[in-house]
Amino acid sequence: MTTATRTAADDTTKSAPKLPHPGPGIGHDEIPRRADPFAVVRHSLTLTWRSLVKLKRQPEQFIDLTLQPILFIVMFVYLFGGAIEGSTQDYLQFVLPGILVQTVVFASLGTGVGLCEDINKGVFDRFRSLPISRFAPLGGAVLGDVCRYVVSIAIVFGFGSAIGFRVQTGPLEVLAAIALVLVFAFAMSWIFVVLGVTMRNPRSVQGTAMLLGFPLTFGANIFARAETMPGWLQAWVDVNPVSHLTSAVRTLLVEGGSATGDALATLAWAAVIFAVFAPLAVHKYKTKT
């Protein structure tokens, strides 16, 4: 911090020194600097700020974030609720935690599309010519999206409460559920970041992401209990990480009891997904031409 302040202040008062010999290290002794482990975090946060400014400047994006969860809640609760659970009110208690998960997983599909558009625009060329980690532009995009998920989550809770959803547990459980959803969405986003970095056309990114997103959300226990499904589907639903997340969130918000098993399974999945896809995304981004 101190060194940065000093150099910048010096530079404003006198122009860059003329260098007689531009050989390695001569004239610019400060280069190469020691690797700064916090730099990646700092740069990622700067680019997260960028995503948030973009969001603020394009309020129409909020329509997406707001309308989609409301539509899903209305559709499932009133359209299918009676048929599935016998009563819409009971079904609301059952499905709302699931819709919380589904909304955020769906939103994470969008990360790849946004990134692909961004990369095409040329500002990413600038990022690539700056002395920052290749992780930062991607990390910034993902973290920016995580902030958007918070908006969606607030909408789900707000609208849910308005039509009669009641949390059966305490505020700590609610916070734990939200944290779990965000951590998982953060990890999931990296799958779509890989798509966004690899593919050239945002629309193919969208299509491919949807293809992955449907089995993940509909092939899970979000809308119906696994016990009601045929065996082959149950087999998939049981391994689907989204099911673990949904079970954990449902336990934390409504059913009570121990969510530890499902929560740990969710976190393990998140860690694995992140460990595989984040480095892959950075590698793809590094070698992109």
Place this chain on the structure above:
Amino acid sequence: MTSYAIEAEGLVKKYGSTTAIDGIDLVARQGSVLALLGPNGAGKTTTVRTLATLIKPDAGYARIGGYDVVRQSAPVRRLIGLTGQYASVDEDISGYQNLVMIGRLLDFSRAEAKARADELLARFELTEAAHRAPGTYSGGMRRRLDLAASLVGRPQFLYLDEPTTGLDPRSRGDVWELVRNLVAEDGVTVLLTTQYLDEADQLANDIAVIDHGRVIANGTADSLKAQVGGQSLEIRPADPARLAETAAIVAELTGSAPDSTTRPGLVTTAVHDPDLLPYVVRRLDEAGIRATELALRLPSLDEVFLELTGHPAEDAQPEPAAA
């Protein structure tokens, strides 16, 4: 011994079956301006992107300030500022926010980043548009913001990929002025690409002419002009009847007979001494000949290419089917 600020040798980059650059050799001294002159598809952008560490060459090497662009890309990135051919500013956040963001990414404190942004916006006459999104800027304003963005970190090397393409003459002059100041005051080494010999002539100490991914000629602007026949003097008398009279005056001053037939109504001749122009003007004035057109013109890129390669400048290759 390393004595050049920019050194590239044998750079090759292939995209599938397209060879974008095919063994580029370049050198530039510290604090000088090197221009890459070439037609569409010659490989200018590919060269710049390689030297900016955005793409890895398939063969050859390049050193910027002594650092290898492939193996020491991090220090290279600390030395360079890049203004790409296509605006690389963020369209979705304001001009001011663009500059602050880059300052922050370069590890300026919040206050430093803001101060630097204000300073650059003022210098590029963008203060009034500072808080609008660049999407609403004119082409010239966007270019200026792009330039400002590449200067945030006070780079010692500035890469400008066709910095004035699409600009009106005034904005073009502004960019030229800026580049000259950066070189004179800050000792910045500039690599710029252009399709115009006059731009290279205005700014560059050295020019490398690129065609089909190779350097086909290089040297100072003067040596290049000498190689391609210097400047040409063009005079169009207002009264076409006085064409022969005009030609006679020119012949007397230059010592050789001008061409007054190839282009109707126009007297043209190659001149090697630009100081001749005032004498021509005075003699025409004394003879009472008014001219509607009177200029010393540099050969166009086409004429340069015709001279150097025997063929006119052309787009290098058709786009390959698969990108």
